[in-house]
Amino acid sequence: MNRILRKLFSNATSLIGIILLIIFIAIAIFAPVIAPPLSEDRYIIPRMSWDIDPQPPGSPMSDDIRDIYNYMGAEIKYDRAIFGTAEGGYDIFYGLIWGTRTAFKIGLITVSVSMLIGLFIGSISAYFGKWLDEILMRITDIFLSFPFLVAAMVLTTVLGRGLDKVMIALIVFGWMGYARVIRGNILSAKEETYVMAARALGVKDNKIIWKHLLPNTIFPVLVEASMSIGSMVVTASALSFLGVGAPVGYADWGQMVSFARNWIIGSPGRAGQYWYTVLYPGIFIVLFVLAWNLIGDTLRDILDPRLRGEL
Amino acid sequence: MLSYIIRRLLLLPVILMGVTLLIFCVFSLLSPMERLATYVHDPNTLKNSQAMGRLIEKYHLNDPFPLGYINWLKRIINFDLGWSQTANQSVKDAISQRFPVTLELVLYSIIPVILVGIWLGVLSAVHHNDMLDQTIRVTAIIGWSLPTFIFGLLVLFIFYGILGWFPPGRLSSWAQDIVYTSSNFHSYTHLITIDALLNGNIPIFLDALRHLVAPILTLSYISWAFLLRITRSSMLDTLRKDYIRTARAKGVDEHTVIHLHAQRNALIPVMTISGMMIIEMLGGVMITETIFTYPGLGFWTATAAQQLDYGSVISFALLFSSLMVIGNLVVDLSYALIDPRVRLE
Amino acid sequence: MITNNKEPLLEVKDLKTYFFTENGIVKAVDGVGFKVYQGEILGLVGESGCGKSVTAFSIMKLLDYPGKTVGGEILFKGENLLRKTDAEMRKIRGKDLAMIFQEPMTALNPVLTVGFQISEALLMHFPISKDEARKKTLELLKKVGIPMPEQRINEYPHQLSGGMRQRVMIAMAMSCDPILLIADEPTTALDVTIQAQILDLMSTLLREFKGSLIMITHDLGVIAEIADRIAIMYAGKIVEYANKRTIFYSPLHPYTFGLLTSIPRLDLEMKRLNVIPGIVPNPLHFPEGCKFNPRCSFRTDRCKEEEPQLIEVEEGHLVRCWNIDKVAQEVKKDLLVGV
Numbered sequence: 004m005n006r007i008l009r010k011l012f013s014n015a016t017s018l019i020g021i022i023l024l025i026i027f028i029a030i031a032i033f034a035p036v037i038a039p040p041l042s043e044d045r046y047i048i049p050r051m052s053w054d055i056d057p058q059p060p061g062s063p064m065s066d067d068i069r070d071i072y073n074y075m076g077a078e079i080k081y082d083r084a085i086f087g088t089a090e091g092g093y094d095i096f097y098g099l100i101w102g103t104r105t106a107f108k109i110g111l112i113t114v115s116v117s118m119l120i121g122l123f124i125g126s127i128s129a130y131f132g133k134w135l136d137e138i139l140m141r142i143t144d145i146f147l148s149f150p151f152l153v154a155a156m157v158l159t160t161v162l163g164r165g166l167d168k169v170m171i172a173l174i175v176f177g178w179m180g181y182a183r184v185i186r187g188n189i190l191s192a193k194e195e196t197y198v199m200a201a202r203a204l205g206v207k208d209n210k211i212i213w214k215h216l217l218p219n220t221i222f223p224v225l226v227e228a229s230m231s232i233g234s235m236v237v238t239a240s241a242l243s244f245l246g247v248g249a250p251v252g253y254a255d256w257g258q259m260v261s262f263a264r265n266w267i268i269g270s271p272g273r274a275g276q277y278w279y280t281v282l283y284p285g286i287f288i289v290l291f292v293l294a295w296n297l298i299g300d301t302l303r304d305i306l307d308p309r310l311r312g313e314l
Numbered sequence: 315m316l317s318y319i320i321r322r323l324l325l326l327p328v329i330l331m332g333v334t335l336l337i338f339c340v341f342s343l344l345s346p347m348e349r350l351a352t353y354v355h356d357p358n359t360l361k362n363s364q365a366m367g368r369l370i371e372k373y374h375l376n377d378p379f380p381l382g383y384i385n386w387l388k389r390i391i392n393f394d395l396g397w398s399q400t401a402n403q404s405v406k407d408a409i410s411q412r413f414p415v416t417l418e419l420v421l422y423s424i425i426p427v428i429l430v431g432i433w434l435g436v437l438s439a440v441h442h443n444d445m446l447d448q449t450i451r452v453t454a455i456i457g458w459s460l461p462t463f464i465f466g467l468l469v470l471f472i473f474y475g476i477l478g479w480f481p482p483g484r485l486s487s488w489a490q491d492i493v494y495t496s497s498n499f500h501s502y503t504h505l506i507t508i509d510a511l512l513n514g515n516i517p518i519f520l521d522a523l524r525h526l527v528a529p530i531l532t533l534s535y536i537s538w539a540f541l542l543r544i545t546r547s548s549m550l551d552t553l554r555k556d557y558i559r560t561a562r563a564k565g566v567d568e569h570t571v572i573h574l575h576a577q578r579n580a581l582i583p584v585m586t587i588s589g590m591m592i593i594e595m596l597g598g599v600m601i602t603e604t605i606f607t608y609p610g611l612g613f614w615t616a617t618a619a620q621q622l623d624y625g626s627v628i629s630f631a632l633l634f635s636s637l638m639v640i641g642n643l644v645v646d647l648s649y650a651l652i653d654p655r656v657r658l659e
Numbered sequence: 660m661i662t663n664n665k666e667p668l669l670e671v672k673d674l675k676t677y678f679f680t681e682n683g684i685v686k687a688v689d690g691v692g693f694k695v696y697q698g699e700i701l702g703l704v705g706e707s708g709c710g711k712s713v714t715a716f717s718i719m720k721l722l723d724y725p726g727k728t729v730g731g732e733i734l735f736k737g738e739n740l741l742r743k744t745d746a747e748m749r750k751i752r753g754k755d756l757a758m759i760f761q762e763p764m765t766a767l768n769p770v771l772t773v774g775f776q777i778s779e780a781l782l783m784h785f786p787i788s789k790d791e792a793r794k795k796t797l798e799l800l801k802k803v804g805i806p807m808p809e810q811r812i813n814e815y816p817h818q819l820s821g822g823m824r825q826r827v828m829i830a831m832a833m834s835c836d837p838i839l840l841i842a843d844e845p846t847t848a849l850d851v852t853i854q855a856q857i858l859d860l861m862s863t864l865l866r867e868f869k870g871s872l873i874m875i876t877h878d879l880g881v882i883a884e885i886a887d888r889i890a891i892m893y894a895g896k897i898v899e900y901a902n903k904r905t906i907f908y909s910p911l912h913p914y915t916f917g918l919l920t921s922i923p924r925l926d927l928e929m930k931r932l933n934v935i936p937g938i939v940p941n942p943l944h945f946p947e948g949c950k951f952n953p954r955c956s957f958r959t960d961r962c963k964e965e966e967p968q969l970i971e972v973e974e975g976h977l978v979r980c981w982n983i984d985k986v987a988q989e990v991k992k993d994l995l996v997g998v
Contacts, residue, residue, distance in 0.1 A: 016452070141325070145332035148635045148642070150597030153615075157631045160619045161343050237461040241601055244463045246620040260463060264605075267471050281471065285464045293459040300455060556765040559721055563760075564780040564831065565753030568745075578770050654770055654815045 020297030023290055031103040038100040041072055041079065046101055046254045050092035051084045057266055057280050060087040068092075087279040089262030093252060095279065099287050101254035105166065106291060109239045110232035113173040118228045120174070121181025122221075128182070129189035140186075143179050151176055155238060159247045166255070169239050169248045177235065181224055188220030230299030233292035240288055256291075259284035318656070322646055326639065333635045334390065338383050341628050346375035352396040352625030390632065396625035400618040405629045408614060414504035415484060416599055416610035421505075422526055423534040424592055431538040432584065435545025439580075440572055442550060450542070457539030462598045466532040466605040473528055480528040482606040489521045525608075533602045537595045545584050552580040582653050589645030593638045667694035668736065668871050669718070669839055675730035676710075676717045685942040687713040687726070689895040692969075695839065700865070700872045702886035702903075704879065704918075708939050710895040711875045712761075715841045718873075719758055720748050735839070754784040757837035761844040763824035767816040773827050774812030780834045799830040803860060822853040826860070833864055840865070841873045846881060858884055879922055883907065888975075891915050894940060894950035897969060901976040909990055911972065911983040913955045916990060949981070957982045957989075 012018060030037065034045075041049040049072075052058060052065035064082040072079055086095035128139040149157075158172035192198065236256075242248035243257025244264070251258070263280035341349065350369055370376055374385040389395070395405035403411075438450040473480045485493065485506065492499050492515070493506060499518075501509050507526070510519035552558070553576050561575045562568075603612035611630060618626035650656045672692050678685040688710045695701045703711045716722050718733055720740060733740040735756065740748070752758075760766040768776060777799060778792040787795075793812070800808035803826040816824055825845060832840060842861065846854040862885050865872055876882055882889060882903075889906045891899040891914060899912040910916050920933035937954035940946060946953050952962040961981050969979045980986065 016455075141328065141332065144329055144642075145336060148329065148333050148638045149336075149631065150594050150634060150638065152597035152600060153631055153634050156600070156615075156619055157337075157627055158340060160622065160624065160627050161340055233459070241461060241463055245600065245604060245616045260467070263467065267467050267475065278471075281464070281467050285467070288464060289460055292461065293456065296455055296459045554723075556760060556762060557768040559723075560760060560766045560828075560831075561768070561779075562721055563719055563752055563758045565749045565751070565783050566779060567749060567783075575768055575771070579768070582770075655817050 014301050016297045017301035020294045020301070023294035024298065027103055027107075027291055027294065030100060031107050034100050034104055038097045040101075042075070046105065048093045048098045048101070048252050048254050051082075051088045051094050052092040054088070054092050055090060057090055057262075057277050058084060058088040058092070060085060060279050062088060065092075086283045089259060089280050090266060091252075091262070093259075093262065095259060095283055098254050098259045099256065099283060102256040102259065102284075102287065103291075105249070105253075105255045106236045106239075109166070109170060109173070110236045110295075113170050113177060113235045113239075114228050114232050117174045117177035118181050118224065121178035121183075122185050122224065124178065125182035125185035126189055129186040129193065136186075139182075143182055146176060147179050149176060152238060152241060155242060156245065156247055159242055164247065164250045166249050166253065169242055172242075173235055173238060177231070180227060180231075184224050184227055185220060188223060192220050226299060226302045229302065230295060233295035233299075237288065237292055256284050256288050260288070318650055319647060322643055326643055329639050330636060333639060334387060334632065335383065337628060337631055337635070338386055340631075341386070341624070342379070342382070344624060346370055348624060349373070349375050351399075352623075352628070355397050395629045395632075398614075398618065398626040398629075399623045400621055400626055401614055405625055408626065409611065409629065409633060412609065412611045412614055415608065416603070416612060418505040418507065419526065419529055419533065419603075419608065419610060420596060420599065422507075423530045423537075423595070426530070427534040427538045427541060427592070427595070428588065431541030431588075432545050432581070434538075435542040435584075436549050436572070436577060436580075438542065438546045439549030439553060442553075451546075454539040454542045458536050458543075460535070462532060462536055463601045463605065465535050466528075466602055469528050469532055470605055480524060482525075482528070482608070484522070484525050484609055485518070486521050486525075489518045492518060525606075529602050529606045529608050532605065533595060533598055536598065537591055540591055541584070541588055544587055545580070548580040548584050549576060552576045555579070582649070585652065586645055586649050589641060589648075593641045596634060596637070666737065667734075668697045668699075669695040669873075670734040671714070671718065671731070672734070673731040674714065674717055674728065674733065676713050676722065676726060676728045679725045679727065683943045686895050686945070687942065688717060690731070691892070691895070691897055692731075693890050693897065693900060695871050695873060697838070697871055698869055699887045700862075700874060700885050702882035702889040703873055703875045703892060704877065704882055704889055705892035706877055706939050708942070709892045711892050712843050714892075715758065715843050715873065715875055718841065719752060719756065721758075750784070753780045753832075753837075754835045755838050757832040757835070757840050759825075759828050759832045759840065759842040759845045762848050763821060763828050764816065764848075766828060767824060769816055772813050772815055773819070777812075777827065777831045777834055780831060784835050795834070796830075799834055800827075802864070803827070803830045804856075805830075821849055822857070825849060825853075825857055829857070829860065829864070833868065833870075836868050837870060838868075839871045839873070841875070843875045844877070845874075847876070847878070854881070861885070879918060891918070894945060895942070896950070896979065897977070898951065898979045899977065900969070905976055909987070911976070911978040911986050911990075912980050913957045913982070913986055914951050916986055917954075917956075949979075957985050 012021070050068060051062060052068060054065075062084045064079070064084075069079065069082065084094045084096060086099065089095055089098070124139055124143070128136045154176040155169070155172040158175060159168050162168040162171065239248060240255070240257030240260065243255050244261045246261060249255040249258050260281065263277065263284070266277040266280055347366075350366065350373065353373055354369065374382050377385070393406050395409075397403075398405045398408045401408040434450055434454075438447045441447045469480075470482065474482065484490075493501070493509075499509070499513055499515070502512055503509055506522040507519055510516070510522060553572075558571060558576055561571050566575070599610065599612035600616045601612070602608065603610045604616045607613065611633075615627055615630040617623075618630075670692075671694075674688055674691045675686070676688040678687055691710070691714055693701065693703075703714065705711050713722070713726065716726070717728050718735075718740065720728075720743075722728065728741060731741070735751070740751075743751070767773070774793065774796050777796045778789070781787060781792045781795055782789070796812060797808045800811060805811050805823055805826055811819070811823075816827070819827065825848075828845075840861075845861070846857050849857065858881065861872065864870075872885075874882060874886060886903050888900070888902050890897050891906070891912065893914050899906065899910060899915045901910075906915060907919065910919060914935070917933055917935040921935060923932065935954055940950060940953070946963075948964045949955070949958070949962045949966050952958045955962065957980075959982060965981075967979050967981050969977050971977050972983060
């Protein structure tokens with residue numbers, strides 16, 4: 004374990020990934036300080052104005068909105084749209100800061116739950132084999148027949164908008180990779196002599212899975228999982244971008260980009276006018292995913308030569 | 315190998331059934347009313363409760379699950395897929411109209427993905443840990459950290475917003491007039507680039523191509539980064555094998571060692587995965603077509619999803635998953651053909 | 660079988676090949692030297708990890724990262740191979756200098772036919788047509804004793820048995836009539852009966868081609884069959900080097916002595932089987948002084964401090980040990996010499 008940590012920190016690419024991740028974690032933790040909320044539900048993005056078209060960075064809060072907030076008794080700690088506003092006056096800065104929390108929520112929850120499901124299915128499938136394996140693997144195949152985004156989209160359309168529905172959709176179609184990986188590892192480990200020895204000694208089946216097989220086969224799955232956190236967040240953003248994810252006005256990165264869809268081209272003669280609607284959310288999303296990918300990529304490299312070097 | 319093929323072929327209907335079953339489960343999460351809406355053209359029908367009752371009977375929307383499923387399946391097989399509010403035509407027509415559009419886009423995207431992805435993957439592995447390898451790897455990592463929709467928006471922004479080179483949509487309006495209304499233009503394949511060539515109309519061909527560049531760039535981007543990564547790791551594995559050393563011991567030149575001895579082995583697992591990956595790429599079609607307002611299946615479905623046009627969305631899912639199941643089969647079978655160890659069992 | 664050629668075909672001088680790993684430098688081959696004359700068979704003997712394969716790879720210049728040859732000379736037909744470019748080596752490999760590997764299943768390319776892999780060497784080195792190469796391949800398959808060559812030539816490695824695969828390897832290596840063949844444990848992965856056949860085949864072919872052979876093995880039985888001269892390796896160095904008779908009947912190095920007395924011999928009366936205590940040392944932590952000393956029953960204090968040099972104690976017999984007199988005495992006692 005120490006060796007892995009050491010390697011992670013010594014590699015330039017993974018170090019960048021780790022630093023980025025730490026920055027994001029800090030943003031998520033300190034969100035209330037960085038972007039103080041203006042309403043009860045902190046995840047609703049405050050609006051700076053009623054304008055349909057996006058306002059450039061630095062635009063001040065319009066007076067009628069200020070009046071509303073004062074009326075509601077909310078303390079207005081900042082009143083400039085630092086990154087500008089998106090369509091409908093939503094403050095981009097706020098959306099991105101609190102969107103960090105949303106991203107972590109989505110990433111960690113979907114990945115851990117789908118990983119657990121996948122591990123469960125994969126391990127009993129591999130361990131007990133025969134017809135149970137056959138059935139479970141066919142079911143996995145069926146689920147795998149849906150391109151991830153399409154499946155998630157269908158499910159969210161049917162279930163309705165909302166972050167929880169998005170997460171359900173991602174989990175329902177996200178466990179298969181883990182199931183396959185752990186099944187493959189267990190199948191090869193099953194033939195190892197230490198497992199046969201344990202069986203010969205009469206050790207109970209689930210104890211074998213728990214104490215012997217899983218610990219030795221779980222590392223690749225963890226690598227896979229860490230890399231998936233980034234892609235889950237991307238898929239969730241894509242769903243929001245397409246208009247089927249988080250509800251309008253919710254602090255979610257994909258939401259912010261979807262607001263930009265109609266404005267990206269700008270008005271005639273001023274092509275790059277609304278650059279901030281895409282650039283800022285884009286940076287957040289890309290760096291987040293990049294961080295996880297860099298770390299995961301290095302983890303994977305550590306995994307490979309390690310197996311070979313120890314032969 | 316024969317037994318393997320037979321087994322795979324027998325599994326096909328089973329999996330297809332499973333897929334339709336799963337879709338039906340999702341569909342059933344909707345209330346009978348909502349499901350009815352997918353079959354009905356005229357919203358006014360829904361106001362008449364008697365008519366509604368009859369229709370619910372007709373479509374077996376209140377039946378217990380198994381019966382409902384069988385009936386629904388029967389309709390599907392007869393291509394009665396309902397009505398698309400978004401397209402204002404039957405789902406069947408909507409699909410057949412838009413299918414060639416998406417097909418054209420996808421076909422042109424697959425080629426760069428495979429060529430560039432594999433070529434760079436091999437190159438990267440051969441120059442393991444060199445500057446070249448590091449550069450390629452970093453580009454690939456950034457490549458696949460940049461989500462399709464961001465990349466697409468960037469492409470649109472730069473190449474259309476700023477440069478004005480590659481406009482959204484499928485054809486300019488003048489070209490559209492000719493293709494869709496003129497009697498001189500014969501649509502043989504409905505793939506505009508090919509049709510334009512068959513009609514000898516170069517300006518239309520070029521116009522279509524011009525509209526294809528940006529979507530192709532976007533659609534293929536993530537896939538090639540992925541393909542590169544798996545090709546690279548497969549090549550690295552293969553280059554470590556004993557038989558590579560044997561080839562060198564015979565005095566075989568390095569080029570042949572890499573491109574014959576190593577590549578042929580390394581690409582076998584890549585092939586299996588890339589089949590799946592191409593199909594996964596089709597999922598990205600939704601985003602790409604939306605960004606570039608490319609009038610294909612993806613755009614239609616994305617719009618439908620927003621407008622809660624369930625019928626269209628479900629049908630799209632059916633179509634895609636069936637394609638994927640068949641695609642998987644094709645990939646598995648070709649794997650059996652290519653690897654002599656499996657072929658000659 | 661030593662011919663009249665005074666110049667050795669291959670002369671390895673003070674070869675040093677190190678592996679630069681992240682855990683330290685492994686001195687896999689540390690000052691190895693020997694000569695191989697035309698028509699001669701040299702046996703390179705030692706336990707796993709002593710550096711014999713690495714020596715072979717160094718000669719062929721087929722070292723994998725992180726290995727590098729850092730010193731010495733490899734004179735093949737008078738020219739130093741270490742100075743040659745990759746392009747020059749490729750002309751030599753497979754043609755004048757060939758190698759057979761240990762595991763025929765992994766050493767053959769699974770997706771190319773057996774015929775292709777054999778013809779490839781021919782087509783590489785000679786300007787012949789594909790048909791001619793194919794004819795020659797069929798001849799070679801016959802020569803190495805593979806039945807139904809017309810059928811086998813189009814088959815893949817996984818369709819053949821272990822013994823046949825090794826024959827294919829031999830055919831492949833000998834296709835261009837190399838003057839020096841290196842065989843790295845060619846029979847280790849095979850059954851004993853097949854082993855004998857393969858060894859027979861190799862000696863016959865070599866006699867016919869008038870080629871030389873370096874036979875790498877840990878099995879003294881194999882070496883007793885065919886070698887002319889034998890070099891015993893331990894921990895990256897040669898510890899004894901002499902002709903076969905001397906090695907088997909009057910060795911002077913404790914390790915050689917240990918090896919010989921730990922196998923049952925039909926040609927000598929032996930009291931009991933010996934065991935060499937301990938295990939091969941970790942190449943990252945070689946002991947001080949003589950590398951064999953922790954396991955040596957003849958060791959003295961000097962052995963723990965000073966590493967002995969390789970000294971020619973009589974003509975053609977080199978030993979690396981401080982205590983050869985003691986060993987000689989033991990030899991007289993235990994290895995009843997029928998000489």
